[in-house]
Amino acid sequence: MSLLQEERKIILSNEFVDAFDFAEVTDFVKNASKELFISHHFKKNKNKKMMVQPRGGFPTYEKQYALYEFFLKANVDVLPLTVDSNTRLNDYATAQKMLRLSEENNIDMLNGYPLVTHGYRTTRKMITHFDKPVSLRHGTPDARLLIETAIASGIFEIEGGPITYLLPYSKNFPLDKAFLYWKYVERVCANYSQLNEPINRESFGPLTATMVPPSITIVIQLLEMLLSLEEGVKSFSVSFAQQGSMMQDIVTGAVLKKLARFYAEEIGCGDADIHLVYHQWMGAFPMNRDYADQLINMSTVIASMVGADKIITKTCEEAVGIPTKEANAKTVANTQYTLRILNGLPSVVDEEEEEILTLEVKAIMEAVFNDPADTLWRKVFNCIKSGIIDVPFSPHIINHNEMITLRDAQKNIRIIKRGNVPMPDRCYEYHKSQCDLSKDTTSIVNDIIHDIGIMQ
Amino acid sequence: MKVVTGVVGNDIHVVANRLIDLSLRARGYEVFNLGVNTYLEEFFDAVVETGADVLLISSLNGEAEGWGREVKPLLTQYKKLDDVVMMIGGNLVVGRGDPDEIQRKYKSYGFDLVCHQIDLNTGLDMLETHLEKRTQESNA
Numbered sequence: 380m381s382l383l384q385e386e387r388k389i390i391l392s393n394e395f396v397d398a399f400d401f402a403e404v405t406d407f408v409k410n411a412s413k414e415l416f417i418s419h420h421f422k423k424n425k426n427k428k429m430m431v432q433p434r435g436g437f438p439t440y441e442k443q444y445a446l447y448e449f450f451l452k453a454n455v456d457v458l459p460l461t462v463d464s465n466t467r468l469n470d471y472a473t474a475q476k477m478l479r480l481s482e483e484n485n486i487d488m489l490n491g492y493p494l495v496t497h498g499y500r501t502t503r504k505m506i507t508h509f510d511k512p513v514s515l516r517h518g519t520p521d522a523r524l525l526i527e528t529a530i531a532s533g534i535f536e537i538e539g540g541p542i543t544y545l546l547p548y549s550k551n552f553p554l555d556k557a558f559l560y561w562k563y564v565e566r567v568c569a570n571y572s573q574l575n576e577p578i579n580r581e582s583f584g585p586l587t588a589t590m591v592p593p594s595i596t597i598v599i600q601l602l603e604m605l606l607s608l609e610e611g612v613k614s615f616s617v618s619f620a621q622q623g624s625m626m627q628d629i630v631t632g633a634v635l636k637k638l639a640r641f642y643a644e645e646i647g648c649g650d651a652d653i654h655l656v657y658h659q660w661m662g663a664f665p666m667n668r669d670y671a672d673q674l675i676n677m678s679t680v681i682a683s684m685v686g687a688d689k690i691i692t693k694t695c696e697e698a699v700g701i702p703t704k705e706a707n708a709k710t711v712a713n714t715q716y717t718l719r720i721l722n723g724l725p726s727v728v729d730e731e732e733e734e735i736l737t738l739e740v741k742a743i744m745e746a747v748f749n750d751p752a753d754t755l756w757r758k759v760f761n762c763i764k765s766g767i768i769d770v771p772f773s774p775h776i777i778n779h780n781e782m783i784t785l786r787d788a789q790k791n792i793r794i795i796k797r798g799n800v801p802m803p804d805r806c807y808e809y810h811k812s813q814c815d816l817s818k819d820t821t822s823i824v825n826d827i828i829h830d831i832g833i834m835q
Numbered sequence: 836m837k838v839v840t841g842v843v844g845n846d847i848h849v850v851a852n853r854l855i856d857l858s859l860r861a862r863g864y865e866v867f868n869l870g871v872n873t874y875l876e877e878f879f880d881a882v883v884e885t886g887a888d889v890l891l892i893s894s895l896n897g898e899a900e901g902w903g904r905e906v907k908p909l910l911t912q913y914k915k916l917d918d919v920v921m922m923i924g925g926n927l928v929v930g931r932g933d934p935d936e937i938q939r940k941y942k943s944y945g946f947d948l949v950c951h952q953i954d955l956n957t958g959l960d961m962l963e964t965h966l967e968k969r970t971q972e973s974n975a
Contacts, residue, residue, distance in 0.1 A: 550847070550872045589850055774849040774871045783857075820861030821956060824854055828955075831850060 383566055390523045390563075395471040397498050404499070404531040409574040416576035417457060417512035417536045418614035421654050421688060429682060430689040431714050432514055433707050436461030436491035438481040440501060442704075443492050447509050449704045453711035457689065458509065460534055462517040462525065463491035469521055471495050490701060491517075495524055499531035506533035514538060514581070518548050520557040526564050530571055536579040536616075537568060540603035541756070542763070543583035546773040554763060554777050558756040562610065569611030577614040580607045581656060585620035588661035589772040589831055590784045592792045593622065593631040594739035594802065598768060600635060601642050601744065602759050608648035609755065616689070618656035621678050623833055624790040630732040632657070632685035638740055657687035664697035665835050671695040674834055675710055679717040683724055690714065739806045743767065746801045766799030785823065786830040787813040795823075836966070837887040839878060841869030844898035851893055851925065851955075858959055864889075875905055879913050889920045889962065897929035903944040910945060920965065924950035924958050 391399040413419045437443050465474040474493035481488045506513055514536040515529045526537050541561040568578040582603040584596055600617040607615055617639050639653045659678035665671050672695045682690045692710045694702035746767050750758035762768050766779030781798025793810040838859055842852050849871050856868045867885050882890050923946045941949040950958040
C-alpha cells in the first residue's frame with residue numbers, strides 16, 4: 380500500500396466518518412454523470428458563455444436542498460457548497476452539535492453546510508439529484524477529510540490552496556503544515572482525475588480583498604497552480620477579484636492568463652486545462668441594497684471585459700449578513716440577464732501597464748525559483764517567511780506586512796512601499812509616480828481608509 | 836515612547852489594526868503589535884516584557900465588553916503596571932449605546948482613555964494630550 384493510501388486510511392478512520400468505502404467511492408466517481416464535472420463544462424463550452432456561480436451554504440440538508448432549487452430556477456450554471464466555520468477548523472464535534480440544534484429548533488446555528496457531519500452518503504443524494512457541477516467553498520488549512528467527503532459526494536471542484544486559504548483567514552496556523560496538507564489534497568484530486576473527467580482545482584485569488592496589488596495576486600495564483608499541477612492535477616482555475624479600476628482588472632486578467640500558460644509549460648504541464656475565474660467585488664459593500672445591485676451589475680460587465688470563464692457572485696445583502704436564498708437567487712438571475720444583453724464588447728489593451736505588471740510578476744517568480752530549497756513548496760514557504768511575497772492586511776504572523784499600497788487617481792492599486800518584495804526599480808518608480816506622495820503619513824493613512832471603502 | 840497594541844479576543848478584524856500600527860509609527864511611537872485574536876494575558880505579558888508606556892487595545896466585533904470586565908481582576912496578578920496608560924477603542928458595544936454610559940463603564944473597568952466609534956486620528960490626538968498632561972503633572 381502506498382504511503383498516501385495509508386494516510387488516507389488514517390484520515391478517514393475517524394469517529395465522525397461513517398465507514399468510508401474506498402471501492403464504492405472509486406466506482407461512483409468512475410461512473411459519475413459528466414454533468415457533475417465543471418472541467419467537462421469548461422471543455423464543451425465552445426461559445427465561451429461565462430458560467431455563473433453564487434455562494435451559499437445552510438446547516439440542514441433540507442435548507443441546502445431548497446437553496447439549490449432556488450438557484451436552478453434562476454438558471455444557475457455552477458452550484459456552491461459553502462462549508463461552516465467549525466468544519467473549516469476541523470472542529471467536527473461542535474459542527475455536529477450545532478447541526479442537531481439547527482435541525483431540532485429550525486434555526487441556523489451554523490454559517491454553512493457541515494459536510495463531514497452530513498457525510499457523503501447523504502450529501503451525494505442531493506448532488507446527484509440536481510446533476511449540476513458543485514464547487515466546494517471553505518477556507519480550511521487542513522482540508523484532507525473535507526475533500527475526501529466532497530469528492531465521494533460528487534463535488535468535483537475544490538477551491539482553496541495552502542496560501543490563499545491561510546494568509547487571509549488565520550493568525551497562527553503553521554504555514555508549512557498547510558503546504559503538506561494541501562499536497563495530500565492535490566494528490567487525491569489527481570488520482571480521482573484519472574477515473575473520469577478531471578477534478579477541477581481552483582485557487583482563491585481575492586486573498587484579503589483589501590488593497591492587494593495585482594502582482595502579489597498573480598504570483599500567488601501561479602504558485603498554487605504550479606503546486607497543484609506538479610502533483611498531477613489536470614484542470615485548474617486561477618482567479619482574482621474586482622480591484623476597483625476596470626483598466627487594472629483587464630490588465631490583471633490578461634497577464635494572469637498569459638503567465639499561467641507560460642509557467643505551466645515551463646514545468647512540463649502544458650497539457651493541463653487552465654481557466655480564469657472572476658469574483659465580483661469582495662471588499663466592503665454599500666449598505667444601500669440598490670447601490671449593491673449596481674455594483675454587482677458593474678462587476679459582471681468587467682468580468683466580461685476580462686474574458687473570465689466563470690464569475691462568482693455577491694448579493695445585495697452582503698453588507699448586512701448571510702444572504703437569504705431569495706437574494707442569492709436574484710443575483711444569479713440578474714447576472715445571467717446582464718450577460719445575455721452584454722454584446723459587442725470592445726477589446727481593450729493597455730500595453731504599458733501589461734509590460735510593467737509582467738516584469739513585476741516575473742521578478743518575484745524568479746526570486747522564488749532562486750530560493751535554495753529543494754522543493755517548490757519549501758521555496759514558496761521561505762519566500763513568504765522572508766517577505767519576498769507580502770500580502771497586505773493578512774492577519775497571519777508569518778506575513779511581513781511591510782508592503783503599503785494606495786490607489787491612484789484612476790483607483791488603480793499602486794505599491795508605494797515594496798518592503799522585501801523584489802519588484803524591479805523601474806516598476807517601483809512607475810507605481811510611485813502615479814501617486815501623490817508629498818503628503819505626511821497621517822494623510823496617507825486617511826487615504827488608505829478611503830481607498831478601502833471606495834465602493835461604500 | 837513604547838506602545839503595545841492588538842485586537843482583543845476571537846476577533847480577526849485586521850484592517851484597523853494595521854492602520855493603528857502605521858499611524859502610531861508615523862507619530863513616533865515604538866510599536867509592539869500583537870495583531871488580531873489576542874488575549875488579555877498576552878497583552879499584559881507584552882507590556883511587562885517590553886516595558887511599554889501605553890497599552891492600546893482595539894475591538895470591533897463586540898467582544899470588548901466581556902473582556903473589559905476581566906481587566907481589573909487580571910491586573911492584580913501583575914506588578915508595576917499602575918503607570919501604564921490603558922486605552923481602548925473601536926466598536927465597544929454590540930448595537931447602539933449611550934456614549935457617556937460607555938465612557939463611564941469602561942473607565943470603571945480600568946481604562947484611562949475610551950474611544951467608542953471615534954475616528955482613529957482623533958483618538959491618537961487624545962492619547963497625545965493625555966500623555967502631555969501627565970508629564971506636566973509629574974514635573975509640577
